[in-house]
Amino acid sequence: MHTNFYFLRQLASALETSLTGLRFMECFSQDRDEVVLVFAQAKGRLNYYKPFYIKATLRPDFSGLSFPETVRRARTNSVDLFEAISKFSEDDSPNPAFEKEGRVVIGVRSFLNERCLAILLEDNYAMVFKFFGNRPNLVAFYHNTVVELFNQRLVADYQLIFDTFDRPIDQSWDAFEKADFDHRKLFPTFGKIVNDWLSTEFQKQKLQPEQQWILIQDVVKQLESPIYYVTKLQYRPTLSLLPVGDILQEFSDPIAATNRFYGLYNGVDTFDREKGEILRVLDKRKKRAESLIDVNMQRLIAREEGASHEEMGHILMANLHDIQAVPGAKSPESVTLTDFYRDEPITIKLKPDLSPQKNAENFYRKSKNEKIEEEFLAAQVASREKEIEQIDQQKTDLAAINTLKELRRYSKLHNLQNEDGRNKGEISQLFKEAIVDNFRILIGRNARNNDLLTQKYAFKEDLWLHARDVSGSHVVIKYQAGKPFPKNVIERAAELAAWYSKRRTDSLCPVIVTPKKYVRKPKGLAEGQVIVEKEDIVMVVPKE
Known part of the structure; x- marks a missing residue:
């Protein structure tokens, strides 16, 4: 689910139009990581009409909201939640005709530079959807104090303070410069899609910091008044504010975009989901291997440019009689000699506390390590090239697999389980x-x-x-x-x-x-x- 600050701000505006004036009638859960909130116009005691449903999925690996037209509540395995907030007690209600009816929604808001969305209720109550990484939760507040949690295991959420969710951040050029031109420090809720897109553009266009800043400002403008893209990115349905991946549909309404994405995400069958996970693992391994080849090749090429340590040792030994020591020291800090390998002058840095001959011996010693490193780098390149060939073959093999049983057998045989998975404990x-x-x-x-x-x-x-x-x-x-x-x-x-x-x-x-x-x-x-x-x-x- 795309839960960066910009999307949540626009979603809050759309929800405020739909929810303001409705009552928070009930909240229930039929699944450990899913909760349903029901808002409606009051019709009488325990009756309502025109319900507006919010279904929240709050798993460590996936969190987000959807707004279904209907939700069928099961007769069993269903539990009421947040009853102290969704229902009035008899003492709270001045009118018996409205006993145990929900509190009225008075607004919906997002928070500055934070992944949270709050539904504001009368009597200073609020229901806050918290989308913090792998710790999403639904939190009920009374004024500044937490009164109830959906996920009781996240005990640290009891320490949250409503008034501290807003995070003012200096997002000026001066702040960008002070942050060593790392935009993620200034825009912490851009999210993975936006950050990956920016990083790719920075590298592809070889942008200098001033040019990067111009691109960042253009992206911010697009995020503030976007088209919502339901796309397929890295083999799975994705909701994005940028036109990336294989775009399936475009929306101008964030609620409609969320519902479409949610339907696609949950509609992916087990075979397609597991196959997509495996392909993502292979793409990650291939990208890492290509990156290592690039780094190692650059180091090998750099060693071929200019004189090696062994050559500098030979040049020093051939010119010992021409090296004049500085008074009080055994060698000058540097010396310019003729590089007879390339027929051009070469300046060699020396250690003044060593004699010219000892400096040459030092270069010979470094040359041994240099050869070991060159052999190591060459072996790394060969190993990664072989790994890439294997990955390409595995992707070809996967394209021909059509059954879940065969897919799982192949995955286990070739160790293709999801290496992106993390233990959340x-x-x-x-x-x-x-x-x-x-x-x-x-x-x-x-x-x-x-x-x-x-x-x-x-x-x-x-x-x-x-x-x-x-x-x-x-x-x-x-x-x-x-x-x-x-x-x-x-x-x-x-x-x-x-x-x-x-x-x-x-x-x-x-x-x-x-x-x-x-x-x-x-x-x-x-x-x-x-x-x-x-x-x-x-x-x-x-x-x-």
């Missing part, structure tokens, strides 16, 4: 997490969080990783019974350990890999510090 809230080939990788956030991960949430069979000789995040690959840790999973976890460390900018980083049983923390060590009794080392390129 306690662990995922405590640590950063990645899923690679169904193996969970947990990443500590800071020194204290590292201790929590290693000491309480990692077990002896888990694999533990850390960038060698520098501070950084503890990384844990969770063990799966009877399954060895795949090489590509270890490599990906090592890339993350390197990235979340002080070696992030290194071209190649050594990473410790060891079973958790060889990691211990004696008393007296500082937060995040441990002793590793046995270790292997893998060399990787730091990768977020």
Whole structure:
């Protein structure tokens, strides 16, 4: 569901026209993650006509609203909710003819730079739909205080304060400049579709910050008075404020657009949904492989430009007699010599505290690491090219599969389960997490969080990783019974350990890999510090 601030603001305006003056008659649920609100004109005691229904789906992986013409309430497995708000008590109602009728809707509003929508009721009550990432909820307020929740498990929602939902944000050019030209800090509710579109345009057009800002302003204008697009994006129905993907239908009314999208989304059968998920996984893997090939090729090409460390060592050794030391030092800070490989001058930076010959030896030592890295990068490119070939073949195979049973068999055989899926439980809230080939990788956030991960949430069979000789995040690959840790999973976890460390900018980083049983923390060590009794080392390129 498209729940960015701009869509919710326009939806609020449309709903206000439809709801204002109606009464909040009842609220019920027939599904753990779904709730129905009924608004209507009062006809008499416990009777109403012209109902307006709001059906809210509030799952961690999908949340949104629809506005069906009718909703059939089941006689069983149905529970009344928010009765204290939707019904008057006898003491509240001055007129017995209107006993237990709902409170009147006095308005609908959105909130500045926030993914929330509020239905305002008389007597200072409000029903707020909260679309916060994987924690959507329906929250009832009396003035500023939460009085009831739909999802009781989200206990932190009891601390919400109605008057603090608005988030004023400086969205000027100066603020964009101060944010290092990261538009997401200024427009936090753009959502994935808008952010992905902008990032693609920035790269495709190679826009400078001033040009990016002009494009951002154009997008904001479009979001403020949009056409609503029901489209197919990444193999699934999507509601968008931008014309992206395979557009199925256009709307000018946000309620009609939402209903159409909702119908399409729920109308996708199990086979199409699972096949789409698998294809998204393959597209993600292919994009990641292509990105790694591009990065590694650029590094290889950069090494071919200019003199290598070995060549600079040879040039220094051939010109030792021409290098004049600065008084009091063994070598000058730099020296310009003839590059006899290319027949042109070359300026070589030296370490003044070393002799010219020792500087040459230093370049020879670096050249050995350089060759190791070149071999590693070349092997990475070859591996990723092979992976892309395999992905293309798998997509061809999937096109010929027409039954759910065959699809699931193929998916299991080739490890194509959704690697985008995330565990929404306690662990995922405590640590950063990645899923690679169904193996969970947990990443500590800071020194204290590292201790929590290693000491309480990692077990002896888990694999533990850390960038060698520098501070950084503890990384844990969770063990799966009877399954060895795949090489590509270890490599990906090592890339993350390197990235979340002080070696992030290194071209190649050594990473410790060891079973958790060889990691211990004696008393007296500082937060995040441990002793590793046995270790292997893998060399990787730091990768977020």
